[in-house]
Amino acid sequence: MSDPILSLNAVHTDIAQYHILQGVDLAVPRGQVTMLLGRNGVGKTTTLKTIMGQWTAKSGEILFDGQDITRMPVSARARAGIGFVPEDMGIFHDLTVEENMMLGCASGPLDPNRKAWLLGAFPALGTFWHSEAGNLSGGQKQMLSIARAMAEDRELYLIDEPTKGLAPAIVSTMAQALRELKAQGASILLVEQNFSVAKALGDTAAVMDDGRVIWSGAMAELAENNDLQERLMGLSMEAH
Amino acid sequence: MIVKLLSGDQPRSKVLTTLLLLILICLAGAPFIFDGVRPLDTAARICIFIVLVASYDLLLGYGGIVSFAHTMFFGLGAYGVALASTHMGRGFDALLVGTISGAIAAVVLALLIGLFSLRVRAIFFAMITLAVASAVAVLVSQFSGITGGEDGLTYKIPRVLTSANRMGEFLGTRISGKILNYYLVFTASLILFLLLLRIVNSPFGRVLQAIRENDFRAEAIGYRVVWYRTVATCLSAATAAVAGSLFAIWLRYVGPDTTLSFEIMLDILLMVVIGGMGTMYGAVIGATLFVLAQTYLQNFMGSASEATAALPLIPDLLDPDRWLMWLGILFILSVYFFPTGIVGRLRQGRSS
Numbered sequence: 001m002s003d004p005i006l007s008l009n010a011v012h013t014d015i016a017q018y019h020i021l022q023g024v025d026l027a028v029p030r031g032q033v034t035m036l037l038g039r040n041g042v043g044k045t046t047t048l049k050t051i052m053g054q055w056t057a058k059s060g061e062i063l064f065d066g067q068d069i070t071r072m073p074v075s076a077r078a079r080a081g082i083g084f085v086p087e088d089m090g091i092f093h094d095l096t097v098e099e100n101m102m103l104g105c106a107s108g109p110l111d112p113n114r115k116a117w118l119l120g121a122f123p124a125l126g127t128f129w130h131s132e133a134g135n136l137s138g139g140q141k142q143m144l145s146i147a148r149a150m151a152e153d154r155e156l157y158l159i160d161e162p163t164k165g166l167a168p169a170i171v172s173t174m175a176q177a178l179r180e181l182k183a184q185g186a187s188i189l190l191v192e193q194n195f196s197v198a199k200a201l202g203d204t205a206a207v208m209d210d211g212r213v214i215w216s217g218a219m220a221e222l223a224e225n226n227d228l229q230e231r232l233m234g235l236s237m238e239a240h
Numbered sequence: 241m242i243v244k245l246l247s248g249d250q251p252r253s254k255v256l257t258t259l260l261l262l263i264l265i266c267l268a269g270a271p272f273i274f275d276g277v278r279p280l281d282t283a284a285r286i287c288i289f290i291v292l293v294a295s296y297d298l299l300l301g302y303g304g305i306v307s308f309a310h311t312m313f314f315g316l317g318a319y320g321v322a323l324a325s326t327h328m329g330r331g332f333d334a335l336l337v338g339t340i341s342g343a344i345a346a347v348v349l350a351l352l353i354g355l356f357s358l359r360v361r362a363i364f365f366a367m368i369t370l371a372v373a374s375a376v377a378v379l380v381s382q383f384s385g386i387t388g389g390e391d392g393l394t395y396k397i398p399r400v401l402t403s404a405n406r407m408g409e410f411l412g413t414r415i416s417g418k419i420l421n422y423y424l425v426f427t428a429s430l431i432l433f434l435l436l437l438r439i440v441n442s443p444f445g446r447v448l449q450a451i452r453e454n455d456f457r458a459e460a461i462g463y464r465v466v467w468y469r470t471v472a473t474c475l476s477a478a479t480a481a482v483a484g485s486l487f488a489i490w491l492r493y494v495g496p497d498t499t500l501s502f503e504i505m506l507d508i509l510l511m512v513v514i515g516g517m518g519t520m521y522g523a524v525i526g527a528t529l530f531v532l533a534q535t536y537l538q539n540f541m542g543s544a545s546e547a548t549a550a551l552p553l554i555p556d557l558l559d560p561d562r563w564l565m566w567l568g569i570l571f572i573l574s575v576y577f578f579p580t581g582i583v584g585r586l587r588q589g590r591s592s
Contacts, residue, residue, distance in 0.1 A: 052460055078462035090457045092450045094518075099446050106462030148461075 003066065005030045005156050005187040006051065011060030013043075013050045020046045022211035023060070028156065033178070033188045035198045035219055038208035039233060044191045045087055047208070048158045051189075052084045053077050065155065079106065083154035087161050087191075089141040091148065093134030097125055100133050100144055104151030118147045121177040139170040146177065156187045163194045175201060199223045207232040245434060247441035251521055253586040260521060263528050267426060271419045272411050278535070284422055284490045286531045287429035288483050293511045294436045294523035295479035301518035302440050303472045304452030306362060308505055309353065309369035312376045313477040315499035316349070317342035317484025319380070322393040322494040330396040339485040343478045350477035354470035377500045392495025397421075401489070425486050432479055437520050439475060448472055449518070507534075514574050516581020525582050533570065538563045 004027040013021035020043050028034045036044050049055050051062060053074035062070045069077050078084070092100055101118070102110055119126040122143040128136060133144055146162055159178075163171045175197055182188060182201075192198045198205070202219030215222075215232050222228060243250060251257040263286075266273060270283035292314055299305045320342025321335055328334035349372070357368040380387045387393065399405055401424065405417030413419075439445055447468055450458040455465045488494050507530060515526025538560040545558040578585040 054456055054460070073464075074456065074459040075462050075464045078460055084460045086457070086460075090454070090460075092453045092457070094453055095446060095449060102443065103446055103450050103458075104461060152462075 003030070004028055005065060006189065007063045008047070008051070009061040009063070011047075011050060011062060012058045013046055013055050014058050015046065015055060020055075020211055021050060021057070024050075024208075024211070024213055026206050026213050026216070028187055028189050029204060030187050031182070031185050032203035033182050033190055033201050035202035035205040036189060036191045036208065037198065037205055037222075037233065042208045043211040044208055045160055046211075048084070048160050048189070048191060051077075051158055052082065075106075081155035083149040083152070083157045085145050085149045085157065085159040085162060087164065089138070089145045091133045091141055091144050093132070095133055096130050097133055097136070097144055098129050100148050101125075101151050104148035107152065110151055114151065114153070117180070118150060121180060122147050122173065139166045142166060143170070143174070146174065150177075150181060153184075154186065156189065157181065158189050160191045161193060162190070163192065163197055171197060247434075247438045249437055249441045249520070253583075256521060256525075256583060256586045260524060263524060270426075271415075271422060272413050280418070280422055281490075282531060282535045284425045285535075286528050287426050288487050288490070289508075289511065289527040289531055290524050291429045291432045291436075291483040291486070292480055293508055293515070293527045294433055294520050295476045295483065296508050297512050297515075297517060297520060297523050298436060298440060298448075298479070299472060299476045300512055301516075301522070302445060302452060303448045303469060304362070305358075305469060305473065306366040307369040307473070307476075308366060308502075309350075309373040310476070310480055310508055311500055311502070311505045312373040313346040313350065313480035314484040314487070314504070315376070315380070315494075315496075316346045317481030317486075318488040318494040318499040319387060319393075319484075320345065320481070321485045321488035322395055323386070325395040325397060326393055330398050332398055335397065335485070335489060338488070339482060342485055343481040346477040346481035347474045350473045351470060354473040355466075358466050358469045358473070373500075373502075373505070377496055377502075380496055380500060388495070390496060392493060392498070394493045397489055397492055402492075421490060425490050428482070428486055432482060433520070433524075436479060440520060444468070444471070452518075510571055512581075514571065514578075514581060516578075516583035516585075519581065519583040519587075522581045522583040529582075533567055537567060541566065 006028040008024050008026040011021055011024040012019070024043070024047055026047070036047065038044055046055060050057050053072065057070050060070070061068060064077070064080060064082065067080065069080065072080070092103065095103070101115070104110070124140050125144060125147055128140065133141065136144065142162060146159065149157060149159070162174050162178075166174065171194065178188065178190070178201055190201065192201075199219065204217065205219040205222050206213045206216040207222070208214065209232070215228075251260055267283055267287060270280055274280065274283070292310070296310050299307055299310075317339065321338035324334040324338030324341065328337065353369060353372055357365045381389055383389070384391075400417050401421040402417045405420070407415040407417070409415065440448070447458060447463050451463070451465050451468055459465050484499055487499065491498065511526035511530045512522065513526070514529060515522030515524070541558045541563055542560040545555045545560065548554045548558060574582070580588065
């Protein structure tokens with residue numbers, strides 16, 4: 001197996017007085033979709049935010065493409081090739097869909113081919129291209145959030161619960177877009193509560209509990225083993 | 241052509257378009273439309289304050305940066321012209337040197353303040369700008385040998401820009417250097433305003449708006465937030481300094497009260513809020529209404545007080561000395577009824 005695109009070694013993160021990440025070890029293989037799973041409150045979102053730099057790791061090491069980014073500024077991590085889609089539909093509400101997409105390209109104008117691909121994957125964005133993003137529906141905002149992160153070619157995408165609260169039709173649109181992104185060679189670290197999406201998209205999986213990764217391996221192995229799911233997450237995927 | 245001049249940022253409301261056109265026509269033709277010195281002086285102040293308020297809106301409305309040092313930059317530009325004219329004598333070279341030096345000094349100071357304090361939380365930046373602005377105001381008062389202290393500086397500008405330069409008659413109006421001076425102020429203000437409109441509608445302006453909405457999100461896309469905020473502060477400071485230079489050329493006098501006082505800073509804040517934050521056209525509406533109210537509200541109230549002399553209480557309430565109270569009431573009402581400013585309200589009206 002080639003070097004992972006991202007690896008976290010014994011990463012600890014505090015938020016105020018709370019010790020949230022308690023030694024996370026995680027490897028994200030190149031060109032694969034890695035699912036980060038676990039119950040609510042085990043530190044999945046904090047892990048993504050620590051990788052992106054919103055929270056600074058108190059100790060440990062974060063390596064991206066062989067480079068230590070543990071103390072790197074947030075914008076430098078983004079320019080190094082990490083795209084981030086936060087849980088709360090991280091769009092700019094006062095700007096139009098077009099302006100949001102343009103902002104997604106920090107290093108130059110939006111490539112016409114990429115724009116055509118994104119509008120093909122998310123047709124609603126083309127319909128509301130000149131509308132204020134704040135006026136979009138929840139699903140459209142989430143599409144815009146993901147499309148904006150994809151507007152520029154990045155090596156790794158950190159995506160936090162993209163299908164949360166969305167209608168099934170939009171979920172399948174979203175899943176198809178992520179599949180296409182993977183087919184282009186991108187690596188994805190995806191936090192996802194929807195197990196059918198996780199099963200369909202994931203190549204590898206890491207399960208967290210109490211601020212640590214307690215299991216990692218092939219997604220197929222986890223998906224097929226109900227006992228393992230019960231033991232790791234306290235519930236079976238089959239129930240979902 | 242017009243859309244291109246406005247950088248694609250059209251008023252997007254019929255009422256607003258009409259108001260803006262009316263203001264433009266009145267300002268462009270002020271020497272020929274209105275009689276006397278006072279209306280011309282009011283028109284020049286409106287032009288200058290539109291630029292000053294628009295440059296502040298670049299910071300506050302587009303960048304979400306609260307600064308109390310804007311009058312300091314305005315003052316630097318004004319004192320630049322005053323000092324250059326005092327030491328180099330009357331001449332366009334003095335005006336140019338003064339304007340450029342004032343703008344450079346403003347940019348350097350803004351850069352220093354920005355680099356040292358824009359990394360910290362917004363409230364600390366606001367406090368630091370307040371402290372620096374107060375320190376500069378005290379220094380200007382103390383170094384009276386250079387700045388004229390509290391008395392300020394009176395100086396001469398090129399004769400061609402003064403009333404002494406008579407150039408004949410046009411459309412029944414005597415053309416003098418004062419009118420040339422007015423058109424210098426008007427043209428420079430118009431160019432600066434269109435330039436600011438270009439800046440806020442450029443990719444740089446969009447990034448600023450993104451930073452205002454959520455600085456982490458902008459940073460996570462790859463934008464260096466501190467760098468963008470610092471550049472916005474420098475651009476805003478340079479524009480305010482040039483507005484100060486225009487004010488100095490128009491008044492032929494600068495003093496702490498006319499350029500550096502905290503009262504002017506409050507006026508700028510009021511104009512931005514009344515007009516509408518984050519809309520360059522808000523600066524036009526806010527500055528026009530405010531300067532007109534400042535200039536004519538007292539007269540208007542005097543007439544109203546006389547007209548209602550027979551009634552109880554009302555003449556007292558309308559006493560010209562109470563103009564500031566009525567200005568305050570107007571401000572409270574405008575914030576209550578137009579929380580997004582007049583321009584914001586007019587644009588909402590159109591979209592609903």
